Amino acid sequence: MPTGEVFSERQLQDVARAIAGAETDTGLAFSVYVGSLGPNTRERALTLHDALGVEASRSVLVAVDPGLRQTEIVTGPDAKRFLDDHAAALGALAMTTQFNAGDLAGGLVNGLRTLGEHARHPQTLHLDQP
């Protein structure tokens, strides 16, 4: 495993673009962390989610530990109203399928797209109509 730069410049841009796309689709804030999560991955992912500060409530954190082969998706209380646990699990599945083939960046891009597509969009009341 190469130390240091794990993603190429292009992969960094691809993931950033996927995050921007998911944010536009859902109106939520997305954050993706790839790195070691320590022995207790869920606890660490929750801490990382808390570290997002005021944005945490409407944030979706995707935390991936490639060493432990573990993916954690954390949604804040507001984010959960649009992205329920079933949709999050679908996104996690889309990611791990490609992670298993050794494609970290591709898995993140596909998973973020899945999360964006499955986030439940609230029905808009047509205020311009009586």
Next chain:
Amino acid sequence: MTAAVPMSTVLVSVLASPAFAAQRRYEGDDPGPGLTALETLGLFVGIPALVIAVVYVLVFAGSGAKGPRYRPGVAWRGQPQWWGGPADAERAVDSAQPTQSGGGARAHW
């Protein structure tokens, strides 16, 4: 007598063919100059090796441009990467206040 002439010609040419192989195998045969050892090597080893090299480069130039690749099952020593994280990640994580829990999902691969 008429049959004896072709028979003898065939017999002579068959018997003589090993000696004539490099020169004239039949009437009107015009073999060019033979290949030297170097030319033979270049033709039958050099050119195939060149083709193999070109295909190899075409195949692996693409994966090289994709950057380092993660291999499942190999220990992870890469630097953490956080898209959309706080500006000062370390400080933010250390001073993170527990927020109301939402939901999420987890998956192992």
